[in-house]
Amino acid sequence: MRKKKMAHVQLDSTATKCIYLSQLTHSELCDKICKVLDRSTLEMMAKMQFLMQIIGTDRAKLIETDEDVIQTFKTSKQPLFQLSWKYSLSANLNTTIRVVRNALVAMIGISEYDDNKKWANLPNIKEDDTVNFKDLFEKELNYDFVHNQEARMTKEGVKDFFSNLMLSRELHKNSMNYDALIVILCANGDEGDVLTSSDGKGVSIDEIRHSFDCDNLEAFKNCPKIFIVDIGRGDSIPKAYKMVMRGREQPLRYGHNDDGFFTIWSTTKGHKVADFSHLSTGIKDVFSRFKDNCSLHQMIHQVRNNIRKKNNGEWYCVEVQDTTLYDIILAPKKRHWIQR
Template sequence: MEDADRRALQLNRTFLVKNIANPDDVADGLFTFEIFTEGMKDEVEVEKIKEKKMRKLLDILPRRGPQAFKLFLKVLMDTHNDHVVKQLTSGSSTTYTPPYHQQDEEEDLPQTWPDPTSLEGKLTVKLCSSHNTRFQNGRYYKMGRNPRGRVLVINNKIFFGPLEEDESGKRRVTLATREGTEQDERKIFEVFEQMNFIVDVYNDKKGEDIKDILRQEVKKDFHRTADCFVLVIMTHGTSGSIYGTDGKTVSIEEIKKQFNGENFPAMADKPKVLLIQACRGDERDEGVRESTHINQEIKKAEEMVKDLTLNSETDSHTEIVTPTMSHMVVATASTLGMVSFRNKMYGSWFLQAVAFIFARYSYKDDILQMLTKVNELVSRGRAKDSSQKKEFVAISEFSSTLSKSLYFCPGLVSEEIQQNRIQQASS
């Protein structure tokens, strides 16, 4: 190891000990790249306290040859310690370039959302440039089949319940038609289809119909040979539940339970992604004012397009804590108790952001990195009340019980699948 790299480890030792949360994963990564021997990896893992694990790792690392520091940075990136890489490389001659990704400059995310220039027309998914051997080890979910898996979409637009009496005693439907939801359906379909998923759409389903669709889904033999499953729900919602078109509710806890390892054995150890476009309450967030510079940039962007905020409405009509499910990511359009917004022309802030981000970044980012970008994009949305006196914001959120990194790897087919195809063609 070069003196400069050894010194960077020494000067940042306390920072590394405190800020690397998963030393066992880092040691395993170094073992994978043959920087650590199995005995060295065991020396780290046998320690009971995280800080002692890191000290042991840092005692061994400087003695492991000229490539040790560079591969250490690579492993840190793989194990979601990007902030540590920045700390180690800032102000030094050492620079780190991710070795597996296409090298291109990322454009800034749109300053306002929804952004017509970003959403008009078809989204094109960026493809991985070549097969990547890093996805063959145990720290990544397998993602090389074609098709990858199924995307089940439930899209409720027109509701006929529940009913309530207005001031004149006339009974009317409480839940409004969800204008613009067809745009969400279209974008989700085109993006996931390009990522080698089979997309199946169900429109305008009652509460019991939704439950039955989910029960039937987990029984499909298709999932036994699939890599991943995705559920997308577009409907009205309340705290802890989503609405069927008849006004009957289905709890989010019940939906998650349907896809746990016990009820969905074919996908027990495979990744499951749930994307829910629905309000989780009826509160609206007026937000806090950003810096003057940021506000000026937002105003400039707003002046370039029509004021779309007048066409934004909520999917609200208040969430209980649910048990965690393994190998599952759940992303929702809003935080607990808050409304989500949907633009009548362009679709929901959340699912449009999902489609936009997945199309642009799935070739190089894992799902947690992409959903963080989705949160940022949704937070840039603005909705105004009818009097134009108040401006509301929203933020999406996600939770994860994944135990490995989930990359969609669009365009890639695993070597195992390629070999099977060759054998089938020659037989």
């Protein structure tokens, strides 16, 4: 009887499991790996149409054939296999893909307010949301990340932030060759889609968005503009109930000055949202895991599903507004090392 060979499979950054192979074939390896994946991962692969890729011990070669498996065991007695997830386009072969590698990320997080009888302080914005988004976009994806340093920000301060951003980064010329803009807004909010500043004044989200549209920022007319907006949008308190999720396609418009926007809202119009940081945590967890291997649409779908399963997840109803003509993939920016 042939002795079984042991190998290790790294499921994520912390979890590793052992598997045993007797035939050393690619099909057996895939079968053994699938048996150690948890149910949620398998469901995610099916819903999001991911293809599993197996990476060898040297972290450079994909394991795709029986010979690859045999050679890996010749190199190491107990090899470590890693997994990556590839976005399958087989369901929509006509989809255009836009890969982002050099985005500018601008975040406003307002966590302290002058009148706490009307507007509560939001400590999780400073303690969790800013940290989550900075870890993801600056440390993992290596994008330029700019955010306000103070917990308080007046309405004029918000306007000054974006004016200074335009000047300091020369956005009207796009001299830094950014291929996308990502704007993150975390604060109290109110009906009419307005961000509430520390002095209790409203800043229109539409006006902020308008400053980045094709008419006002022509240098970015062919670049995706991604907005992540985590604010309250009214006074209605959501109630939890079981529901069947159903997909809905967004209409696409051609030649409009609002083309190219992909906006993610933490909740729908008219509803409050609680200070639990579920949106930033969900985005960080999902994006970190799947980054350059799946589309933004797919990742947000998974973020929405994950939030639904959390305690207090009923406070969130993640909504997407999309006027892009392509699927967006966020890939890490390559680091350039300078020899001294």
